[in-house]
Amino acid sequence: MLSILAALLCMELCLSQRINTGKQTLPKPIIWAKPSSRVTKGTPVNIWCQGPQSASAYQLYFEGSFFALEKPKPRTSVSKAKFFIPQMTSNTAGRYYCFYQSGELLSEHSELLVLVVTGMYDTPNLSVHPGPDVTLGENVTFSCLLEGGTSKFFLLKEREPNHVQQGHGNKKAEFPMGPMTRAHRGTYRCFGSYNHHAWSFPSEPVTLLIPGDEGNTGLVPTDPTSSLVYWEDNLPTKESGLQKGSALWDHTTQNLIRIGLACIVLTALICLLAEDWLSRKRDKEGNNRSASWECRRRLSLQCSLEEEQKDAISMGGLKAIPGPGAI
Template structure:
């Protein structure tokens, strides 16, 4: 595309030049300005007038002057001459002509040269509508505007030697806005498109303002697009350093980084030696750096395509950090489901969940929970695989600024549980403990695991212990939890693992640890029909309290199984629960206690009730003797001989006792007679 040089529309000036004495057959001279006809004030400009060979005098004229502005006499006749102005000012702006003189006469005047001096007013602003990112072959609208009352604007384009070419000028009528729109295009990708604009008054059209900041159009060409990446990552903490890399080809002359919404490149890099990449450094990231970035390359073949978009997110902009938990467990199994909860007492529009490698990224609208006076989002992951293990965090942000996030939540480690044999988790101190007692949980397995892991439901941390091997072939680990407190209560699981694998075994069965004495309530426990029953009978243990409780728990001393839980029935001013046992056996004999819990504290209990002893005899019923089995003849005879022998032994024993008494009485009589003599 070749741009047509358009004369300034706001001119209309006339030159009052004197008539040359012998103008005629000599060729018309050419007047040029170096370095350019648009020059900033306080800079130097040189006028060069080129005529015919043998010219011995050159004259330079300026508008409004009736006589020559400058006269230069050549010592040696030549075809050109020049003069310079070292420091330009407003009175130097205007139209110039030149002519030369030879022994044969005086030449015509040159065509007028417009000398524009800039820097007299504050600079306007130049922008591309809607964006400086354009595609090859498109037209683009450039807008030049100023907050001061300038009614004329001029647009220039920088050429290969950084010289400006005036493309167009416009004068506007007052509309309350001082701006002009210039249409440029269609653009091509084989050159650079750099523009500036100026403002000026109608009455002084050669006295321009300072130039606007340069605006470079980023033309998406057909050359292979570069790649863009951020180090250490595209999610960066406020105040941290980071680098953005743009990688293209070795013949790239310029690398340009552009931020969406900006009217000028974020930065440009010109490699000093052949290099296929450029680094754009941000030593101290702030919230203004957040946004979407692309990069481009320019070479002798033209512009490349634009790179993919890099979205730079700045975290830590808002101080209220959310809290991330797993609703079920932080250990997941293949094919299962997982739900992560992100909550905050600060009002955020949205929450976002990230993984350390940023492979998983999900955003959810926040929901207000009035009962908790918190905002939350639930992130559900179906069909979990081993790829889901790792460290997760969540952030809060607002819809208007999606790249500005809060401080991160605490990290939540998600582990993957495989299909190897599950271990067993046991407690030797019982499932219900008083505060202050010491608790040790043991995880054991027939599989020789190198280590064991203990996890508490709702917790973020794991306890790991090396495995020990017993002579019987068991591998085990003891987890000492120390003195029991309210925080000890909860549901525990354990896992086994091999050192060479990051995958854990299947989960043990859950083990609940309950803490008694947390509520100042003493429930009562009774047995119906009575505390001594026979095997096969039905028994009901009734636990009740005068307080309104949510759950009742029945526990048997030294039982390996978990305590039973029941929701209460409410009657009048009391609540109660009936624990029914059908067809009891002697295994159910023992000492029972019951407890109550309230609210969401599932693992914090009341004081224990008084103990109740349940005795289950081995006989079934009371009216019918136990059935007898038919005996053989030999067995009957053996029974008869045994009874007969027992009777004989009894009679013999009675006779011996009688004889003993008689002997003792005879000995006593002889002793008395001897004493009387």
Template sequence: MLPTLTALLCLGLSLSPRTHVQAGKLFKPTLWAEPDSVIILGSPVTIWCQGTLDAQGYHLVRERRPIASNMQSTQESRDKAKFFIPYMTVHYAGQYRCYYQNPAGWSEPSEPQELVVTGLYGKPTLSALPSPVVASGGIVTLQCASQLEFDMFILTQEGNHKLSWHFGLHGHPHGQPQALFSVGPMTPGHRWIFRCYGYNSKIPLVWSESSDTLELLVSGAAETTSPSQNQSDIETGKYPQDHTMENLIRVGIAGLILVILGILLFEAQHSQRRHQGTSRR
């Protein structure tokens, strides 16, 4: 059984892209890239294809172009295979799909996964207009510009969910290719970090080097507090209570005590003087 399984695995991983793969009614596999689908020139990347536990082989294809012959492929487990690229180049950029095979036949193709290579051209510049400091709820324009003849630019936002915007060429007063991106409304409590790339639409998966990152700062983000919350904070000791009236009463009592003590002292001194005058007589 083991030699048979090994033979089927090798067949599934080494099938030529020209081999006819018939899509059946099996569940489609999942395809993704690690550490990312946007890879710097010369960096390693792994493409994963996850099928089912009864999979006997996996097959990776690239649209319009054959798979590079030196891509390393191994089946990590019964339900997963990886295709390793040790050194990212232009030749690996493209849109990929994968299949898996089990006794019932070949699965449906996975959703496409684009693999982008960056760093082939010099980096563009990214700036905020009019300023990287934006009021809460405001909208800011980001300008991505380059000295190179790009006809497309892409803006990416870093964070828990990576977003991207593609934009075509805009005019520039000095003839410099640029794109303008409108971002907002800005909200506090989130890091707004961006970078941009330039590329040519004829080879859309080959991008320039990344621009320097640009972080937007949201001003006026202080939270307002409701009266009920203020009252709650006072009751819980978060804010000191207003003791103005109580302090005035204490000051008044202290003043009254001082006055009484002054009167008693004056009476005592006056009584002592009268007693001394009587004794002399």
């Protein structure tokens, strides 16, 4: 019994250690989109998720729901997986993140990748007041107008991934800027939007010039969707909420497993104690039956001896009485 109980306790300790090992998380993977995170409607896009060489599978999630599973090809120089979206639409625009699996461990989720679909509405008109030729220290105001009607606008500066401003207004939004420094020079475009992930066509570019910068070739307009990364202000809050939900789920699952293991061990212990009690009871009853049988056997033997003694005495008495012709 002790050996069985020791084995059960060892099993519980091993499983508990396995759970604690499972709590360890691997470093987060890297996620990116190609050709860009801002994609024209109907254009294909690839989402890449990269982890270590030991990664055996990758999982992609879209807006918190499972999207796809990919396994990297063996013997590749870089361990990564590609998730292909054949056509960008408003249904495929949104927030993506990925995990990778190594052995039985699952990594932390990657940073959030926000895919934006463009070309959904009319083209807005962008202008700047008092004009695109500015002097140092001057204040200017960009105006983005969309006749189709919307209340949300975005102003982007090319070649600066995180330079995105958000404005609100009825068909029109203004973006004051200044005092001017050389850091403000560059090419700007605006988009109209009904939500964070579906934008209009880009406006025509407007380039701010400071005297002496006319020959700067870096201000030549380029594809507005090729070098800009969209930044959403409330992403850290959503990400932390996702982490809290995942941690709460893990904690609850681990507690349920531990409770289950404790119940199994307790049930096994009760069964072993009950079996030991029954075994002792059976042995005691057997001993009692043996003692009773021995007592009865001895009593029977004693009774037989007493009967024989009585018979012997009776026979002796008969021999001592004289017969009629003895006088």
